[in-house]
Amino acid sequence: MRRFILRRLVHGLLAVLVASVVIFGSLFLAPGSPVTALTAGRPVSAHTRRLLEAQYHLNDPFVVQYADWLGRAVQGDFGTSYVESESVSAVMAPRVDTTLLLVCMCSLLILGAGMLSGAVAALKRGFLGTAVVFAEAVGLGIPTFVASLLLIAVFSVQLGWFPVYGSGSGFLDELWHLTLPAIALALTSVAYIGRLTQASVEGELGKEHVTTATVRGLPRRRVIRRHVLRNAAIPVTTAAGIVIAYLVVGAAVVETAFSLNGLGALLVSAISQDDFPVIQAVSLIAVAAFVVIGFFVDVICARLDPRITLE
Amino acid sequence: MTALLEVSQLGVEVQLEGSLRPVLRDITFTVAAGEALAVVGESGSGKSMTARAIGRLLPPGSRTSGDISFAGEPVLTMSPGALRSYRTDGIGMIFQDPRASINPVLPVGDFLTEPLRTLRGMSRQQARARVVELLDDVGVSRPEARLRQFPHELSGGLLQRVMIAAVLAMEPRLVLADEPTTALDVTTQSDVMSILDDARRDRGMGLVLITHDLELAAAVCDRTLVMYGGRIMEDQASARMHDAPLHPYTAALLASRPSLTLKPEYLEVIPGRPLSAVEAPHGCPFADRCALALERCSASAPVMRPLHGGRTSCIRAETLAPSLAPAAGGSRG
Amino acid sequence: MSSIAAYAGRRRRVRLAGAGDRVLVLCALVLVAMAIFVLFGSLIAPQDPNAVNLEIALQGPSSAHLFGTDATGRDIFSRVLAGARPSILGPILISLGATALGTLIGVLAAWKRGVSDTLLSRGMEILFAFPGLLLAMMAVAILGRGLTAPVVALAIANTPWVARIIRSAALRERSLPYVAAASVQGFSGLTICLRHVMPNIARTIWAQAALTFTYGMTDLLAINYLGLGVQPPTPDWGVLVNEGQNSILQGAPWETLFASVFIVLTIVSATVLSARLGGDDTAGIRA
Numbered sequence: 001m002r003r004f005i006l007r008r009l010v011h012g013l014l015a016v017l018v019a020s021v022v023i024f025g026s027l028f029l030a031p032g033s034p035v036t037a038l039t040a041g042r043p044v045s046a047h048t049r050r051l052l053e054a055q056y057h058l059n060d061p062f063v064v065q066y067a068d069w070l071g072r073a074v075q076g077d078f079g080t081s082y083v084e085s086e087s088v089s090a091v092m093a094p095r096v097d098t099t100l101l102l103v104c105m106c107s108l109l110i111l112g113a114g115m116l117s118g119a120v121a122a123l124k125r126g127f128l129g130t131a132v133v134f135a136e137a138v139g140l141g142i143p144t145f146v147a148s149l150l151l152i153a154v155f156s157v158q159l160g161w162f163p164v165y166g167s168g169s170g171f172l173d174e175l176w177h178l179t180l181p182a183i184a185l186a187l188t189s190v191a192y193i194g195r196l197t198q199a200s201v202e203g204e205l206g207k208e209h210v211t212t213a214t215v216r217g218l219p220r221r222r223v224i225r226r227h228v229l230r231n232a233a234i235p236v237t238t239a240a241g242i243v244i245a246y247l248v249v250g251a252a253v254v255e256t257a258f259s260l261n262g263l264g265a266l267l268v269s270a271i272s273q274d275d276f277p278v279i280q281a282v283s284l285i286a287v288a289a290f291v292v293i294g295f296f297v298d299v300i301c302a303r304l305d306p307r308i309t310l311e
Numbered sequence: 312m313t314a315l316l317e318v319s320q321l322g323v324e325v326q327l328e329g330s331l332r333p334v335l336r337d338i339t340f341t342v343a344a345g346e347a348l349a350v351v352g353e354s355g356s357g358k359s360m361t362a363r364a365i366g367r368l369l370p371p372g373s374r375t376s377g378d379i380s381f382a383g384e385p386v387l388t389m390s391p392g393a394l395r396s397y398r399t400d401g402i403g404m405i406f407q408d409p410r411a412s413i414n415p416v417l418p419v420g421d422f423l424t425e426p427l428r429t430l431r432g433m434s435r436q437q438a439r440a441r442v443v444e445l446l447d448d449v450g451v452s453r454p455e456a457r458l459r460q461f462p463h464e465l466s467g468g469l470l471q472r473v474m475i476a477a478v479l480a481m482e483p484r485l486v487l488a489d490e491p492t493t494a495l496d497v498t499t500q501s502d503v504m505s506i507l508d509d510a511r512r513d514r515g516m517g518l519v520l521i522t523h524d525l526e527l528a529a530a531v532c533d534r535t536l537v538m539y540g541g542r543i544m545e546d547q548a549s550a551r552m553h554d555a556p557l558h559p560y561t562a563a564l565l566a567s568r569p570s571l572t573l574k575p576e577y578l579e580v581i582p583g584r585p586l587s588a589v590e591a592p593h594g595c596p597f598a599d600r601c602a603l604a605l606e607r608c609s610a611s612a613p614v615m616r617p618l619h620g621g622r623t624s625c626i627r628a629e630t631l632a633p634s635l636a637p638a639a640g641g642s643r644g
Numbered sequence: 645m646s647s648i649a650a651y652a653g654r655r656r657r658v659r660l661a662g663a664g665d666r667v668l669v670l671c672a673l674v675l676v677a678m679a680i681f682v683l684f685g686s687l688i689a690p691q692d693p694n695a696v697n698l699e700i701a702l703q704g705p706s707s708a709h710l711f712g713t714d715a716t717g718r719d720i721f722s723r724v725l726a727g728a729r730p731s732i733l734g735p736i737l738i739s740l741g742a743t744a745l746g747t748l749i750g751v752l753a754a755w756k757r758g759v760s761d762t763l764l765s766r767g768m769e770i771l772f773a774f775p776g777l778l779l780a781m782m783a784v785a786i787l788g789r790g791l792t793a794p795v796v797a798l799a800i801a802n803t804p805w806v807a808r809i810i811r812s813a814a815l816r817e818r819s820l821p822y823v824a825a826a827s828v829q830g831f832s833g834l835t836i837c838l839r840h841v842m843p844n845i846a847r848t849i850w851a852q853a854a855l856t857f858t859y860g861m862t863d864l865l866a867i868n869y870l871g872l873g874v875q876p877p878t879p880d881w882g883v884l885v886n887e888g889q890n891s892i893l894q895g896a897p898w899e900t901l902f903a904s905v906f907i908v909l910t911i912v913s914a915t916v917l918s919a920r921l922g923g924d925d926t927a928g929i930r931a
Contacts, residue, residue: 018770026786141912143862145869146904149885153897164893188862208411215366216426216481217399227414234416242772249775253866257889268870271785279785283778290773305416306461 118197139191148257241297320377349528352538355587403478409470420458468499540596541588547621671913681728689722712898727879738860741799746806754814768804776801851922
């Protein structure tokens, strides 16, 4: 087990490293010099240009720039924003908790509603099961940005139950403001996890070891809990991990739709303005978050199913 | 001996491609306490389905007719509570593939002790001690260490011994073993089979052994039931059956076994392919492959009746019996 | 020998759908309608999608304007029809790219196994860490706004998903006895692959193509919605949803609403089709 964890850790670090090269390198390839972005296209003297290039290390070889960037990124210093002219960390800091809260609320929704509806659909045939299947099919087909706006149209504008824009102040107020965005972001994933859970539970129900447990006289509830659901949870956990890890990026859409001040919205505006340091920083964080979540999911799954440690 | 298990006119229909198709017809037999009965047949004969019916493990949407009673209690209509105690104390089942039958993500010890803790109220230590004893009985080395291992770490033979230990732990009155050694290699087969046989004799448990192996049936069981196409063809004491089969099908099966000593020009085969229970026609299911069949064999449904100390469903049994014995050349005579 | 040849490469016929399967027919009809709009949308449109007329701005559905008008008085119905092409063509390209590349990689990995397989699988694993949306956004950051960058990026981002599923399917096919039989007969690896393995996994490939189309559409329209892809005044459905956002506050949700309906209809129909093609009922599952 320990060897497995070590292997996954090394794997994860390698993945982040490679991703960081891709992230840093790809923006390096962008046509047009960063100087143009810095100066917002205004003509500048050669002297100013040289100063800017020195300040942002724009003439150093790729490897040096990369090592420099990565070294400082690990310490939390992502450089200076081209647009805001303050450090990237300072630009990101106030936005982190909005995105974090959003992703957490969303994850709870996905895990709770998704797994529950899937398990119900599998275990209870009849009307409830069919209704869930139908709801899931619809949920899968509505892209996040569409869901966001439909929710706004119905619940904010029409019914006035939720605020339309902004992230609010104060914890409870924030929760209220983030409710619709969380639902919008979670919708497709809830449907996906629900379907997956249903398929997994149904598959497990038909397995021989469940028949054996039943014929040994064990109470049905115990069989369902310990032999069906527990086993079925394994592939679902893996998928849920991936889904949640992707939320960080999906948040960009929702934050834009609801005018929330989060990292996702920051990413979008940074792209519109060619603010490369910010783009690099947020992308790196998104990928790192993905790898970290993936690592924890792998460990949890290995605890649930020891056969995983074999590979 | 009192009848422990009585199956009477059991018929089972299962859902296949949207319609109900019969897979078992007119199954009638009894098993006395402590008796060993073999149910022999080819694939599709319905032998596994019979075992499942006894355990009430039929697929959803199935319909049954007839009765099964265990120690006087009707099995097919039992209440859930009675069903649970039937499964706990009455019967124990061993399936063909132990790897599929044990939850792969929980340790072997958990599998073995779970019913003892949940259904017999034993404490963790008591259950562990009991289980270690049993593993020892069935010849598993280092039993304490095994408890912590997972199924994928054990060989097939070892796992099947674990299954046997698990069944013995609950001390059922009847053990249903569905091809318990088929998935194992030959040397392990005889080991495991003798363990099962010894254990059940020691404890006075009844045994219903499902197998396609006639020799195994004769070696282990007092009586043998031969099934084909969802019906019983013959029911006789194993030793006598080999000398004097009461049904052309049995005779054909016996004749088609390659001999270790003789070297014939051709191997005897039964022409055609085994009929699946679902495809069985109205009359005798073996009729179209039987060299001795007449018109009336396909015309009416076969009925089991007593003959020479056993039972047979062949309409022509009395006439044919003398010529069916292997020494007389079997069905080709 | 001839019996083995008869067994080899036998295409397994699986029932595509029950004859009376109304839902499938409905979805197929929807997709056909969309295809018509893609090809002839601008021609069928009753009015010029770009004709501005502030006097009739933000009107609800009427006989003159089936879906109403937007904030600058343009006919929403015409815009939605004209928008079919940019909205659907992009995802089709994404699907083609990802499916082709993914199938190639998946089959190669399954066939060669060993080092090639490990390399390819590891490579795909790295790609998994990049959500499609992120790659598309990074592509836009590098190459600028428009359709090219996100389409290429999304095709690349979806490739590992297709590759993984095709690889499993190919591995399963490969382990079947008929492959060994054909190999013993002297057929080359390439022949066995093309003539026997591929046709048997064809349905999986088609199912993945349809599924990738839906994922590509979801992500691409999101990019357009964010203003990073196709730019207004092109009436791409994502753009329409964005444009209509402010109008919602003013009580005129028509632009967003009807664009959304078309988006959802297309995606759901393609998802159902993909599920039926794949021959199982784990619709939309990407596990």
